[in-house]
Amino acid sequence: MREYYTPPAGPPRRPLETRLGPELDEAAVRRLLQLHYRNLSETALRDMFPDDMAAAADRSADFFIQILGGPPYFTERHGPPRMRARHLPFEITEAAQSIWLDCFRRAMDELPFPAGLRPGFEVFLEEFSAWMVNAR
Numbered sequence: 001m002r003e004y005y006t007p008p009a010g011p012p013r014r015p016l017e018t019r020l021g022p023e024l025d026e027a028a029v030r031r032l033l034q035l036h037y038r039n040l041s042e043t044a045l046r047d048m049f050p051d052d053m054a055a056a057a058d059r060s061a062d063f064f065i066q067i068l069g070g071p072p073y074f075t076e077r078h079g080p081p082r083m084r085a086r087h088l089p090f091e092i093t094e095a096a097q098s099i100w101l102d103c104f105r106r107a108m109d110e111l112p113f114p115a116g117l118r119p120g121f122e123v124f125l126e127e128f129s130a131w132m133v134n135a136r
Contacts (some may be wrong), residue, residue, distance in 0.1 A: 002135070004088065005135050006136060009131075016068065016120070016124045017117075018067055018120045020068045020070045023114040023116070024068070024113075024114055026065050029065050030065075032061075032108065032111050033058070033060045036104050040053070048092075053080070059074070062077055071108075081121065084132060092133050093136065097129045097130060097133050100129055
């Protein structure tokens with residue numbers, strides 16, 4: 001059994017400033033996650049994900065829609081988020097975090113993500129992904 005690393009900063013503590021609304025609706029979030037998972041499928045992280053990347057993108061979109069103030073799709077369809085626990089089976093290093101963030105940023109560029117909402121959302125992504133790191 002491997003030893004798990006716990007980041008000293010802990011889970012994200014700031015409230016997520018970005019919310020669903022006219023500039024960012026559910027369809028845009030789903031498109032963003034499709035682009036993100038397409039990007040991930042072209043990286044060294046591909047083996048961490050299921051064969052059906054479209055389904056994985058939909059599941060992730062459910063999570064992001066929920067945390068952005070939308071309907072609780074993730075909880076209704078998949079149970080409580082507990083994202084760190086869900087990610088523990090995968091060895092997630094700071095290098096993997098960096099790749100994941102880069103894929104998200106490229107997806108935001110391609111969407112394009114609303115400029116006024118992006119800074120707050122990127123802060124959340126950085127803190128959230130840092131909390132998923134579980135290996136040195």
